[in-house]
Amino acid sequence: MNALVIACHHLFRIVRSPGLILILLAIPLTLAGIEYAAFGPTVASGRLPPIKVLVLDEDRSFLAGAVPQLFTSGGPLKDTFETLAVPDRAAAQALFQKNDAAALVIVPAGFQQALLDGRRAELQFAPNPLQTFSPQIAESVLSMVTLIGNGLYQQALTPLQRINALKNSGRQPTADEIAEISRGFFEAGRRVNGLSAINNISVTSVRPAGQREGIGASPQAFFAFIFPGLVIFGVMFVSQSLGLRLLRDRTRGLERRVAMAPVSPATQLAGSFLFMIVGLFVILMLLMLVGAAVFRIELRHPPALLLIGAGFSVFAAALHLAIIGIAKDDRSASFIGTGIIMVLALLGGTFIPAEQFPDFLRRVAFVMPNGAAQQAFIDVLAHGRTLAEASTRVGVTWAWALAMLGAALVLSRRRAIA
Amino acid sequence: MLIEARNLRKRFGDVEALAGVSFHVKSGEIYGLLGPNGAGKSTTINILCGLVQPDGGEARLNGIDVVRNAVDARRLLGVVPQEVALYSELSARDNLAFFGRLYGLRGADLRARIGVVLEQVSLADRAKEPIERFSGGMLRRLNIAAGILHRPKAVLLDEPTVGLDPQTRASILDLIRSIATDAAILYTTHYLDEAERLCDRIGIIDHGALLVEGTLAELRTAAGEREIVALRGTFKSDAIPAALGLGAEIQLLKSGPDELLFTVTSAERSLSGLLATAGSFGEVREVAVKQPSLENLFIKLTGRELRD
Ligand SMILES: Nc1ncnc2c1ncn2[C@@H]1O[C@H](COP(=O)(O)OP(=O)(O)OP(=O)(O)O)[C@@H](O)[C@H]1O
Ligand SMILES: [Mg+2]
Numbered sequence: 001m002n003a004l005v006i007a008c009h010h011l012f013r014i015v016r017s018p019g020l021i022l023i024l025l026a027i028p029l030t031l032a033g034i035e036y037a038a039f040g041p042t043v044a045s046g047r048l049p050p051i052k053v054l055v056l057d058e059d060r061s062f063l064a065g066a067v068p069q070l071f072t073s074g075g076p077l078k079d080t081f082e083t084l085a086v087p088d089r090a091a092a093q094a095l096f097q098k099n100d101a102a103a104l105v106i107v108p109a110g111f112q113q114a115l116l117d118g119r120r121a122e123l124q125f126a127p128n129p130l131q132t133f134s135p136q137i138a139e140s141v142l143s144m145v146t147l148i149g150n151g152l153y154q155q156a157l158t159p160l161q162r163i164n165a166l167k168n169s170g171r172q173p174t175a176d177e178i179a180e181i182s183r184g185f186f187e188a189g190r191r192v193n194g195l196s197a198i199n200n201i202s203v204t205s206v207r208p209a210g211q212r213e214g215i216g217a218s219p220q221a222f223f224a225f226i227f228p229g230l231v232i233f234g235v236m237f238v239s240q241s242l243g244l245r246l247l248r249d250r251t252r253g254l255e256r257r258v259a260m261a262p263v264s265p266a267t268q269l270a271g272s273f274l275f276m277i278v279g280l281f282v283i284l285m286l287l288m289l290v291g292a293a294v295f296r297i298e299l300r301h302p303p304a305l306l307l308i309g310a311g312f313s314v315f316a317a318a319l320h321l322a323i324i325g326i327a328k329d330d331r332s333a334s335f336i337g338t339g340i341i342m343v344l345a346l347l348g349g350t351f352i353p354a355e356q357f358p359d360f361l362r363r364v365a366f367v368m369p370n371g372a373a374q375q376a377f378i379d380v381l382a383h384g385r386t387l388a389e390a391s392t393r394v395g396v397t398w399a400w401a402l403a404m405l406g407a408a409l410v411l412s413r414r415r416a417i418a
Numbered sequence: 419m420l421i422e423a424r425n426l427r428k429r430f431g432d433v434e435a436l437a438g439v440s441f442h443v444k445s446g447e448i449y450g451l452l453g454p455n456g457a458g459k460s461t462t463i464n465i466l467c468g469l470v471q472p473d474g475g476e477a478r479l480n481g482i483d484v485v486r487n488a489v490d491a492r493r494l495l496g497v498v499p500q501e502v503a504l505y506s507e508l509s510a511r512d513n514l515a516f517f518g519r520l521y522g523l524r525g526a527d528l529r530a531r532i533g534v535v536l537e538q539v540s541l542a543d544r545a546k547e548p549i550e551r552f553s554g555g556m557l558r559r560l561n562i563a564a565g566i567l568h569r570p571k572a573v574l575l576d577e578p579t580v581g582l583d584p585q586t587r588a589s590i591l592d593l594i595r596s597i598a599t600d601a602a603i604l605y606t607t608h609y610l611d612e613a614e615r616l617c618d619r620i621g622i623i624d625h626g627a628l629l630v631e632g633t634l635a636e637l638r639t640a641a642g643e644r645e646i647v648a649l650r651g652t653f654k655s656d657a658i659p660a661a662l663g664l665g666a667e668i669q670l671l672k673s674g675p676d677e678l679l680f681t682v683t684s685a686e687r688s689l690s691g692l693l694a695t696a697g698s699f700g701e702v703r704e705v706a707v708k709q710p711s712l713e714n715l716f717i718k719l720t721g722r723e724l725r726d
Contacts, residue, residue, distance in 0.1 A: 002519075002520060005516070005519045005520060006520075009516045009519075012508075012512070013505060013507055013508060016507050016508060016512075016548075017507035252501075252503060253499060253501045253503040254503050254504075254505065256469060256499065256503065257497075257499055257503040257517075257564075258520065259468075259469055260467045260468075260469060260492065260495070260497040260499070261492060261517065261520040261521060262489045262490070262492040262493045262520070262521065262522075263489070263492075263520055264488070264489050
């Protein structure tokens, strides 16, 4: 009972004097805000900014004018690309320099004629050397679309050649000839019926090899990738700050005064633990709600999110309770605490999601308490996995939480007895 | 007996903080534990409230052993620690509410008690302010309020008036007298006048030992009718006692290279002789004569003054 009184009392004190905690809470939100500014509101609304492809039309023909539609015609690709016609290579070069375009597609003179003649028609593709990822997407899409286009073209080659021959002869076609050409197109259309799949191309199918997961995998979930790491980072610092408050209570004789009341050391300890865990859990969940409201993160599988959040809250609380259990004073506690937080942040993939780590480091990250919790959040928020599917990482988080809780209890008890 | 200490002993490394201290306080009584810095006053209080385990001896509150049954014993107890221990970000009212809840006070009873106690320490008009803005005296008063809020049967006050102006001290002593009507009070201090004014019985403690104990009248008698003469300066002390012809009239209490302490039946008669003799063995720079009092008793018992 008194443990509850003590826990509520500490929480009430936080509400009365949030001080540093507000600043610490601002850290993850500010970092996310900076990314928001960098990638623009389009990302927040669930999309990456469009990839800009320049088109230089040196052929100035009807078919050449249709090339930009390779990127923008309908389907899921519609918003992924944006095309811009440039008058010459110099203009394209200038835009490349300003990092304002991902690639240039050149339609050389004679493009339409070559197609109509049934000869090889070539498009030239020039990636912007300053960028890596976007030009690859553009090139993949272009080659895939031309591959499909070539298939269609081969099917329609016979009627096309008839039209071309008629044009060269300079005479009017007979009704029979028109009927035959039409039948040719009709047959071609029948054969390519299965190719309606052209509308189903998505960016995910053209990811460069070796990037099976990651930020680029799902632009809709960009913040779902980066936000969990920032939240966990922030929560670790908030936890440190709460721990230091308790340590200051000790140096100011407040812990002793509570111990003079009819409160056993175990009760007081339970009150401190309860306060830290509940406080962190509430803060973590508030940050998630802010993430949902501001950065449009979809909070999927709430039970899974609550379980991961609770596990990490227990871990972070226990970590800092253990630290103030062994530290002599404020200074050594914040020194040890900050050191541990920074090491965990680097290993666990706070700043760069561990999905992007090399294999060995990624494995290390996923066995770190913060790395496991962060990836568990990403699994649920970004990849839409269920609690069962994310259970390994949730398990790792809770294993750390319980182990650290045990350590903190032992260290705190030992100090109380001494 | 509400407060009982029997042969308490405690050692911190090389320091013998308590070397067998015994006393008891009954309800309605104010017991003063008078002693200089490091005498063992706080250690005694810490043992009584179960914060420090004694190496030997026994402490009971209303018959409950404070070591074996700490939480139960503490229910009866109100403690005012030597250092102000309050939550600076909270108001006076919220501080009291927390401590009240720890002792099981709730709801209307809690609110009523907070109101009463805030009146008693004259802080009712500042109840809602964060105590960060309080003066030292206000904090000390609130520190006391937090210790007596739950109507404890036994109250331990550890030097609650240190660093306060005379007016505030007087009002705090009045307050303590008023709560003593139905509680046993252990009051530690190193102010003689407080012990004299406030306490029904006084124990003088030094180096962890209770040197003497009794009512003020008893202690005055123990001090005897003799006066104390203190000579300060530089002395070749070894030779002086022999030269003085000590006897019933003049007794040497303490001799050192810079101080000589005597008890005399009449300072008027003995002073000129003492000065002449001491002067021939060194240089006298300062002379002090003290009437029989608690302070004299203290000096007689410990060989030093209380305020060092
Ligand atoms: N936790 C401790 N560790 C080591 N020594 C201690 C501890 N507590 C007290 N002591 C020593 O025990 C002796 C008695 O200390 P105590 O605090 O009881 O004195 P006090 O009478 O309260 O003095 P003051 O008037 O200065 O408050 C001192 O020599 C002190 O240094
Ligand atoms: Mg003391």
